[in-house]
Amino acid sequence: MRIYAICVYLFLYIPIGVIALFSFNAGRHASQLQGLSTKWYGKALDNPFVMDALQTSLLVAFVSASLASLFGTMAALALQSVKGPVRTIFDMLIYIAVMIPGIVIGIATLIGLVTLFDQLNPVLAALWPDDAKPPQLRMGMGSLIAAHTMFLMALVIIIVRARLAGMDRTLTEASSDLYATPFGTFWQVTLPMIFPAVLAGFLLSFTFSFDDFIIAFFVAGSETTLPIYVFSSIRRGVTPEINAIGTMVLGASLILLISAQLLLRKGERKAK
Amino acid sequence: MTRRTRTWLLLMPAGTWFLVMLLLPLSVVLVFSFGERAPAGGVVPAFTFEQYANLPARWAAFKNTLTLAPVGTLVSLLIAYPLAYFLAVKVDPKWKTILLVLVIVPFWTSILIRSYAWIFLLGGRGLPALLDWVGIEGVRLINTPFAVLIGIIYGYLPLMVFPIFVSLDRLDKRLLEAAADLGATKWNTFRQITLPLSVPGVATGCLLVFILLMGEFLIPALLGGGKVFFVGNALVDLFLQSRNWAYGSAVAATLVFVMLITVTIYMRLIARLGASRDDVSIM
Numbered sequence: 001m002r003i004y005a006i007c008v009y010l011f012l013y014i015p016i017g018v019i020a021l022f023s024f025n026a027g028r029h030a031s032q033l034q035g036l037s038t039k040w041y042g043k044a045l046d047n048p049f050v051m052d053a054l055q056t057s058l059l060v061a062f063v064s065a066s067l068a069s070l071f072g073t074m075a076a077l078a079l080q081s082v083k084g085p086v087r088t089i090f091d092m093l094i095y096i097a098v099m100i101p102g103i104v105i106g107i108a109t110l111i112g113l114v115t116l117f118d119q120l121n122p123v124l125a126a127l128w129p130d131d132a133k134p135p136q137l138r139m140g141m142g143s144l145i146a147a148h149t150m151f152l153m154a155l156v157i158i159i160v161r162a163r164l165a166g167m168d169r170t171l172t173e174a175s176s177d178l179y180a181t182p183f184g185t186f187w188q189v190t191l192p193m194i195f196p197a198v199l200a201g202f203l204l205s206f207t208f209s210f211d212d213f214i215i216a217f218f219v220a221g222s223e224t225t226l227p228i229y230v231f232s233s234i235r236r237g238v239t240p241e242i243n244a245i246g247t248m249v250l251g252a253s254l255i256l257l258i259s260a261q262l263l264l265r266k267g268e269r270k271a272k
Numbered sequence: 273m274t275r276r277t278r279t280w281l282l283l284m285p286a287g288t289w290f291l292v293m294l295l296l297p298l299s300v301v302l303v304f305s306f307g308e309r310a311p312a313g314g315v316v317p318a319f320t321f322e323q324y325a326n327l328p329a330r331w332a333a334f335k336n337t338l339t340l341a342p343v344g345t346l347v348s349l350l351i352a353y354p355l356a357y358f359l360a361v362k363v364d365p366k367w368k369t370i371l372l373v374l375v376i377v378p379f380w381t382s383i384l385i386r387s388y389a390w391i392f393l394l395g396g397r398g399l400p401a402l403l404d405w406v407g408i409e410g411v412r413l414i415n416t417p418f419a420v421l422i423g424i425i426y427g428y429l430p431l432m433v434f435p436i437f438v439s440l441d442r443l444d445k446r447l448l449e450a451a452a453d454l455g456a457t458k459w460n461t462f463r464q465i466t467l468p469l470s471v472p473g474v475a476t477g478c479l480l481v482f483i484l485l486m487g488e489f490l491i492p493a494l495l496g497g498g499k500v501f502f503v504g505n506a507l508v509d510l511f512l513q514s515r516n517w518a519y520g521s522a523v524a525a526t527l528v529f530v531m532l533i534t535v536t537i538y539m540r541l542i543a544r545l546g547a548s549r550d551d552v553s554i555m
Contacts, residue, residue, distance in 0.1 A: 005358045005371075008351065008429075012378055015389035015426065022392070032397070071285040078282035081275070086283070093290045100298070101487020101531075103504045104524050107511055111304060111521070112297030150293035153286055182278070204380070211382040214489055214504075218511065227384050234388055234494065238395070246385040253381040261373060 016250060023243035040244040050245060053229040057210055060141065060225065064148035065205035071149070072156025073198050077190070079157070080164055090157075097154035106218035109147045113139060113219070139221030147219045148212065152205040159204070163197035196263045203260040207253050305521035315518045323522035330523055333506040334530070336492075340417065340502070341485035344424035345432075345478050351425065352432035352477065357466070359433075360440035361448075372437060379430035387423050387494045394419050394495070415497030423491040428484060432477040439473025440466070475542045479535065486531050503527045 023041070027034030044050050079090055097105075117137040128134035171193075175185040213227035220228060226249070233242050305323055307315040327334075359371055378386065393399055394413040403411050413419055443466065451461040489504030496505075503523065510520035 001354070001358050001362055004354055005363075008355045009374065011426070012375065012429070015386065015393055016378070018393060019385070019389045071289060074282040075286035078279045082279055082283070090283070090287075093294065096298075097290070097294055099483065099531075100528060101484070101504070103487045103489050103507055104301070104528055105294075105297075107507060107520065107524050108297035108301045109293065110511065111517055112300040115300055116296070146289075146293055150289050153289060157286070182275075207380060211384070213384050217508070227382065230384055230388070231490075234391065238388075238392060242388065243392075246382075246388060249385055250381050254377065257377055257380050258373075 019243050019250075020247045022240060023247040025240045025243070028240070040240040041248070044241050044244045044248075047241070049224070049229060050226075050241075053224045053226045056141065056223050057226040060144050060148060060216075061206045061209040064145045064152055064209050065202050067145070067149045068152035068156050068205050069198055069202040072153040072201065073160050073194070075153070076157045076160035076164060077186075079161065094154045094157055097151055098158075102151075102212070102214045103218075105147065105151060106215040109143065109215070110139070110218040113143050139219055140223050141220075143219045143221065144216055144223065144225070147215050148209045151215070152208060155205060155208065156198075156201040159201040160194055160197050163194050167193055196266055200260040200263040203256050203263070207256050207260075211249070211253065301521045301524055304518055305525045307518045307521075309516055309518045315521075323519045324526070326519060327522065327526060330503070330506050333501055333503045333523075334526075336500060337486060337488075337502045337504075338530075340420060340424065340500070341482055341488075344421055344428070344485055345482045347421065348425050348429050348432045348481055349474065349478060352429055353436060353470075353474070356433045356436035356440055356473070360437050360443070361445075361466075372434075375433050376430050379428075383427050384490055384494075386427060387491050390419065390423050390426060391494055394422070414495065415499050417496070417500050419495040420492050420500045423495040424485060424488070427491060428481045431480050431484070435476040435480070436470060436473040439470045439476075443469050471542075471545060475545075479538065482538075483531065483535065486527065486534075 022033065024036045024038060025033055026037040026039065075090065079087060082090075117139075120137055121134075124137070125134040167190075171189050172185055175189045176182070180188065211227060212225075213231060216225045216228055217231075226245070230242060230245060233239065303317075304315045306319050306321070308318045308320060308322065310316045355375070359368060359375070363371060391414065396414075398413075400411045400413055403409075447465050447469075448461055451465055456464070487504055488502050489508060492500050492502045492505055493508075507520060507524055507527075510516050510523060
């Protein structure tokens with residue numbers, strides 16, 4: 001049994017290890033190890049396309065994770081006291097957002113927004129003063145952030161709701177019995193208790209957005225995110241540079257994920 | 273500000289976002305799937321079933337998805353169950369958490385890069401070269417259904433282990449002791465106590481993996497090399513290469529429909545097995 005477990009762990013970690021090992025390859029060929037060096041990391045970090053894509057990915061991940069954490073937490077708080085059809089509708093929306101495959105979300109957002117923009121652009125042009133060039137709505141960073149925020153919001157609502165459900169309700173009741181305003185109760189009682197969950201939700205959302213390929217592939221327009229860059233490079237052939245980028249991405253996600261885990265655990269302990 | 277207004281204000285942004293970014297786009301897909309292809313690449317509004325009648329043209333993609341998704345789910349289950357059992361029952365509690373985290377963490381990292389690792393390992397200079405060296409020659413691994421299956425298992429194994437672990441971990445260990453005291457063999461204890469009590473975890477794991485596999489694009493794109501393609505690959509082709517939105521919408525709508533049907537049948541079967549549905553989150 002123990003040997004079996006070791007084999008499964010090897011299966012899970014050998015491929016990652018091989019990528020990491022070959023990223024330190026000194027040679028030019030991806031699959032022949034010829035001494036160790038960090039030169040491919042330097043090459044990757046000097047590549048303007050990589051840096052551009054990285055910047056786009058970080059910006060998109062940061063903005064959509066922030067928006068999703070804010071709006072998702074707001075909705076989770078409100079849903080606590082809502083019953084009836086509104087709650088059913090929200091439950092269904094979250095269920096749909098999580099159930100529908102990412103690729104269908106990507107396609108739907110692409111054709112939905114293009115159709116919407118086709119309707120809105122002439123209106124905008126008509127409303128605009130004659131001498132100025134009217135703005136054109138098109139697919140790009142904005143649509144990508146909007147699409148990611150939608151999906152991540154569902155994730156944040158699920159995480160924060162789980163935290164709220166495990167929370168001791170007598171505390172908020174005591175707070176309002178002691179004449180705290182609703183905002184005071186929120187600020188001094190509820191927020192400190194759900195904060196670890198919100199932060200964990202933010203970190204998970206950030207990783208999700210940063211690693212997402214399929215939605216971005218459809219809705220990013222002319223923008224290139226890091227996964228899109230990596231995907232198109234892989235299509236052109238395997239290089240040590242991709243290994244270096246991959247290792248950095250995996251390393252960064254590992255750090256974020258472990259922080260999220262620790263936060264969730266800490267939050268659980270605090271609430272007990 | 274009344275309680276009611278406050279609730280509405282809090283729900284507003286999320287509600288609007290879901291409306292514009294989820295419901296509107298999905299409705300457009302549904303509407304377009306009944307439309308006709310416009311010469312310029314858009315869609316002419318119409319009400320025709322022409323696109324749906326054309327679905328058999330992409331039958332191979334549906335066939336591949338509907339074989340490899342269940343097979344991948346089943347193989348993942350067979351590999352995941354013993355590991356989950358080991359983690360929940362056998363392992364020293366001191367090590368439990370860290371070992372479990374080690375299984376789950378890969379799932380949350382980039383599936384693109386993890387699948388890429390297998391291009392590397394299964395490609396000409398990877399495992400085939402190694403096999404060549406020990407005397408087995410001419411093995412081709414990359415761009416085969418086998419490669420796609422490996423990628424699937426590698427990608428989704430963590431998602432299968434976790435729910436099974438949770439249901440086994442919750443199991444009252446005294447039941448196992450009682451069974452042993454009453455003279456049950458190990459195998460009988462497993463078959464009559466452990467296995468039935470882990471059904472909810474198995475059901476959740478299979479459901480999660482199956483749902484994700486139905487919409488898979490990356491793994492077949494990277495490891496199947498255009499020979500083993502899923503519905504997801506057909507969709508990318510239809511929307512980004514041939515720009516046939518009407519037909520693509522019909523394929524997408526059918527995919528979601530097939531998913532709903534399979535999941536509903538599956539839930540019914542599980543309910544009939546007498547297992548209570550167990551909500552297990554991914555982390």
